Amino acid sequence: MKPTPVSYIPTQFLSMDILATLWDRAVLTSYFDNVRKFLKIISENFEDIAFVKVNNIERTGMVKLANLDGPIPLNGMGDGMLRILQLVLGIFPARNGFLLIDEFENGLHFSVQKQIWKLIFELASDLNIQVFATTHSWDCIEAFSIAANQSDEEAVLFRIGKSVVPNDKGKTIATVFDKNSLHNLTQSDVELR
Template identity: 30%
Template sequence: MKFKKLSINNFRGVKKLEIDGLKNVNIILGKNNSSKTSILEAIFLLVGSLNPEILLRINQFRKLSFNEQDDFRLVFNNLKFDENIIIEGNQDADTHKILEIRPTSQNKNFTQNKKTINAEDLKELDFDSHPDDLSINQLTFLSKYKEKHSKEKTVESKLLFRNGQFNSEIGNIRTALSERAVFLTQSLDMSVNLEKELEDLIVSKQIDLVIEALNIVDENIKDITFGRNRLIYIDVGMTRMIPINLMGDGVRRMLVVILSIYNAKGGIVVIDEIENGIYFSTLNKLWRSILVTANKCNTQVFITTHNYETIKSLKECLSNLDSSFDDTNLFKENIKVFTIRKLNDGNHKSYPFNYSELENAINEDLELR
């Protein structure tokens, strides 16, 4: 499923946000603390809504950890359980996917609300009508999906904290709409198993597709394989192959991006702060690789950045597409930039820019973030 519209409510720092007119490659632009990463997390949760353990994973991406049940608040807007989290993605009017996360209380004996009140408890007056203990130790995930010419279906899953540990209960996924999403964090440390992804392509004899994409970055790359101790080696035309670790973090990051897009064919890849670890002079080539690979693999990509130079490099990449591309207009039509801003009422708003609008804004030196 490729999303054309996204709606996020009550998740992390996002009280309410709608993004309409999504394309194949979408760039989420905004200043620091504009909830760009939260948008990527919401997309990741929505695509993987049948697996409640993803909630633990996105906290791990931020180097956070759930140590007690009250940590469930970390994913709710303003750290409050007042409203459910609702994330919706629409492909069209008749095809959509919705994730609703409800905070609930649950224990083994279903006696949590029973309470014995002694006279001693009444000595201290309390003028608050709210119960003293609203112990939220379970999140219920309702994954709702509807395809054209079919009824809406709902799969219920649960994430429960009890006795110091988490337990998940995954609903019936046999009849569910399931896609694949890959989350690439700023550091990539926990995002993807590079060796496993590369091995799958080598075994399936599809590594040439990756080399073709990497040639946009470095035309000297001839081959990629494994050496001693499972170290990745790259052939750049010298007498010996070079370990990827000697080629710099930029090459490794670009390889991870390209591999992820290939391995998520028909699914979604989200990339946080794409410019991290990439030299500005290489960004133009990286954009080309992403555009070509995403189009070839039918993968929808969401990318965040707060760097104006990164957006300028995108504009330059699109402006300078040469005759080696079959249809330059196709790439320009399949990309969209969205500036995210927080309003005074606490809601967020997206401001879309197609290629022509992006080009004009940069030429006029307008502030896009």
């Protein structure tokens, strides 16, 4: 029996070598246009990206922007660009399996999170991926809720916390919110974190 694919996107940023390897796996696939779509969320001027060897050490990302003559280092684009690249490249190895994202919002401005969630919902559906993500961010929960309600896909949020019910006081429990109840709660500003 073939093992189920699992892709893990950690809280910290991946090294350029790991990103370059993930890039190599995605670059000639039919889903590669999604990489560009994701990266344009951070910069509308984004045109292309390549991983090149610098000083015979490791490959590094170089980005071409429409408003500049030459490429600039990926690291110069900020944490958001690195995080989005990490997210989109981490999706492809999870095809027909699971994508695990630790602290989804790391490096991402709240204003782009809804767009990113929307694209993740689309790719997860296209690639048959079940996504599990952690967060402590209310902005991330709201963005997830909005994207979930705009998607036909199933989406739930699990809130993990300590029970206050006398019989179970102190036990760790999970409270499940489907996308409709989550939408109602986020509109009411009920604390879920």
